[in-house]
Amino acid sequence: MSHSSAPRKAPGRPARISREDIIGTARRIVTEEGADRLTMRRLAKEIGSTPMALYHHVRDKEELLLLLLDDYAERTLHRPALPDQPRERVVVAAVAIHDVLAACPWIVEVLTADDLMSTAALWFVEQIVDGLVECGLTPERAVHGYRAIWYYTAGEILVRATAARRRATDDQPAYRDRVFADLDPGELPRLARMADRWAELTVEDTYLDGLRALVDGLLAG
Amino acid sequence: MSHSSAPRKAPGRPARISREDIIGTARRIVTEEGADRLTMRRLAKEIGSTPMALYHHVRDKEELLLLLLDDYAERTLHRPALPDQPRERVVVAAVAIHDVLAACPWIVEVLTADDLMSTAALWFVEQIVDGLVECGLTPERAVHGYRAIWYYTAGEILVRATAARRRATDDQPAYRDRVFADLDPGELPRLARMADRWAELTVEDTYLDGLRALVDGLLAG
């Protein structure tokens, strides 16, 4: 009677804080005061512990943010009705992921995770892979296709987000502008001709166009 | 005589260190001891100054690395003979940029610059834009096309590089593996079926396939 259901206390020093404490408090700080206010020291103080103790429950701040993202995605990433046409389903699922991530300000540092493996996002990944398969790709090529879409999506968000942040912070004109200012039209005619419109073109949101092109290309091969 | 050519000393406290000092010393440290050894504190000590003094000549460490990258690119990014066919020229130019960046270990942190605006790289950008235009795109669409290629390329390098670094550092199995271990085949049949092959497929290098697909798609539209 006692041997199977005994709680069997764990050995070792008992924990004073739990991962749930950490995530919960972190979420509260982020929602109440914004992501910039979330520091490991602040979090530790709030919990009543020391900064380094947190690192026993969470590998680093990035993992903490990833867990917060998971939490966030679970509540905001609802499964929309997807189109029947498989190609369009791929596009819509990718856009759904993209938009949630692009709207979430603190993720930038997390995006380099080598997949978007939030449990909440898996369903979208499934839709993408499935759509590609239904369009005639082998399962292997479908997975590779999904990865290409992920590279493109992560790159777009990362590049745009950091560019925007720099534009907001910087007093100096961008390094690029100075480079573009004195282009040699003899050597780089295309760039020279577009130089004054480059910034404006760069700001335009062409995620969807690029995504469509990528999906078209993946299915054409 | 004296009013036009007078050196006209600059006002303000004279600088004791120059940007060139900084970049030169940084390059020496990186080539002699590797990029990890390059810290702002170390660099300052080597130059005979204080860490914060560096920040008057360089915005942050990222800009310093970008300048080093520029320097590096100028010497290693030689202009290859490109194919005549414009579409292939786009692909080859993109691959050239990609390969140099992927081989350069310290760039990962710099890649989120919203363009690859090393002077040395501009020629490749020109080739890509030009190739796209010659394939029939308008100059505007060509610039957007180049950007899509850049998103895809930067995303690929970033995601793969950080994934590789994590694999090297980590003792724990990836978070993803744990997620994939218990997938519900009823809900996510495609993923469940590929679960045990996912890691292996993810490691494969499919940059070129994805790039070709993207270029094809950009030109088909």
Added chain:
DNA sequence: GCTTGTTTCTGTACGTGTAAGAAAAATAGC
């Protein structure tokens, strides 16, 4: 001379994160 303005540099403090080891419990041997 002294003041003003401009530029450069320093000092301090706060952010993340690594490494080494102390502290607190369960367990094993006596």
Added chain:
DNA sequence: GCTATTTTTCTTACACGTACAGAAACAAGC
């Protein structure tokens, strides 16, 4: 029952990047 061992958790010390607030060093104007 009492120590020794082992396992897990937490602490201390330190290295890193960098924001911020002056101080320091010069030219020009009074």
